Amino acid sequence: MANKDGHRRFGSVRKLPSGRYQVRYPGPDGRIRTAPETFARKGDADRYLTLTEAQIARREWTDPDRAKIKLGDYAKQWIDQRPNLRPRTVHLYTWLLGRYVTPYLGPVELGQLTTPLIREWRAKLLGNGVSQSMSAKAYRLLRAILMTAVKEDEILPKNPCRIPGADQEKASERPVLKVAQVFKLADAVPAPYRALVLLTTFGCLRWGEVAALQRQDIDLGAGTVRVRQAVTEQRGVGLVLGPPKSRAGRRTVSLPPAIVSAVREHLAAHVDDDPDAFVFTGPTGAQIWRGNFNKLVHWPEAVAAVGVPGLHFHDLRHTGNTLAAQTGASTRDLMARMGHDSAQAALIYQHATTEADRAIADALEGALERDRTHPRQPPAASQAEPRESEMDVSESTLDVSMSECDILESSKDRGEPQ
Incomplete structure (x- = not known):
């Protein structure tokens, strides 16, 4: 804005030899800045100054010089x-950036990132065959990096990652095994890994957690397993023992008696008496790797025998979590068992259980509706009382089977391991 003498109170505009207009103004620290672009018309330059002055007054201004840092460089700093x-996690973030982000956006200055440019980048990923799940992971990482540029470093005025739904993964629903299938799978793998399948499933353990278990972590008397560490595989380093995935990952999990019995047999047959001895190892006594697991336990053949091709090892934990939710446990108790800091995962499993319960209620309603529409004639006085199989609402009509948790508790009646 100009004063009565025609001079501006804030900043200055001058015409360059090219005929375009250049803007200069003082930042909040008193240093003179030059606008990152020139203007074809003086009115446009004046409006830029007016907007910049308002941003500084509202404390929404960001330093354009700092926004010249390239995304690739800033992202590396963000991780370091x-x-x-x-x-x-460092390895995963570095890999995601190198594979999906920096090849496209790495040379772009932070200040030049816009929502249309982010949308174009995401479209290229999907157009090049990158899955929606992996694209969502890369998008969430980019959004987190740029949020730091907004909230903490105050380099950007707002986050350009503003694409609805881009952060959502729509992965296919993973299979949930029946209890009988879990035991069949455990019987299909080599004997040294039978307890691995059962403990992972009914203890709701992650791969890194079960691979890190030592004899001292198993309390057969109490029927519990203690999770205090996890294995990670680092390229160029090998297997590394460290803390669990989160603070909530440190936990003690109670096991069903049938699983305690299987673990007891495993410890007696395959694990040294040393408290530091790992519970599950390879043929040479070395720790098991995720990379050689399928070959070690003949996983593809085992899952084929169960009739669930494509089953992942993590689906065992998924199955265990589902069974735990079906018991009616509270969200907090499920969080503690699963090792989650957030209630989100536990709520997902509870939601699945709620849907199953609603299906039962719908089946009941269908049976009741049929009875109201076509009422049965009362028996004649000379007729015998109806047999139990002839009752209007029967278990066979509803097709409701015993829950998996009930089956597990009654496994001793089927001669299965205790």
Whole structure:
């Protein structure tokens, strides 16, 4: 804005030899800045100054010189300056950036990132065959990096990652095994890994957690397993023992008696008496790797025998979590068993259980509706009382089977391991 003498109170505009207009103004620190672009018309330059002055007054201004840092450089700094990231997380973030982000957006200055440019980048990923799940992971990482540029470093005025639904993964529903299938799978793998399948499933353990278990972590008397560490595989380093995935990952999990019995047999047959001895190892006594697991336990053949091709090892934990939710446990108790800091995962499993319960209620309603529409004639006085199989609403009509948890508790009646 100009004063009565025609001079501006804030900043200055001058015409360059090219005929375009250049803007200069003082930042909040008193240093003179030059606008990152020139203007074809003086009115446009004046409006830029007016907007910049208002941003400074509202404390919404960001330094355009700092916004010249390239995304690739800033993203690397972002990872390096987070000392609490787990090594596996650092590896994952670095890999996602190198594979999906920096090849497209790495040379772009932060100040030049816009929502249309982010949308174009995501469209290229999907167009090049990158899955929606992996695209969502890369998008969430980019959004987190740029949120730091907005909230903490105050380099950007707002986050350009503003694409609805881009952060959502729509992965296919993973299979949930029946209890009988879990035991069949355990019987299909080599004997040294039978307890691995059962403990992972009914203890709701992650791969890194079960691979890190030592004899001292098993309390057969109490029927519990203690999770205090996890294994991660680092490229160029090998297997590394560290803390669990989160603070809530440190936990003690109670096991069903049938699983305690299987673990007892495993410890007696395959694990040294040393408290530090790992519970599950390879043929040479070395720790098991995720990379050679399928070959070690003949996983593809085992899952084929169960009739669930494509089953992942993590689906065992998924199955255990589902069974735990079906018991009616509270969200907090499920969080503690699963090792989650957030209630989100537990709520997902509870939601699945709620849907199953609603299906039962719908089946009941269908049976009741049929009875109201076509009422049965009362028996004649000379007729015998109806047999139990002739009752209007029967278990066979509803097709409701015993829950998996009930089957587990009665496994001794089927001669299965205790």
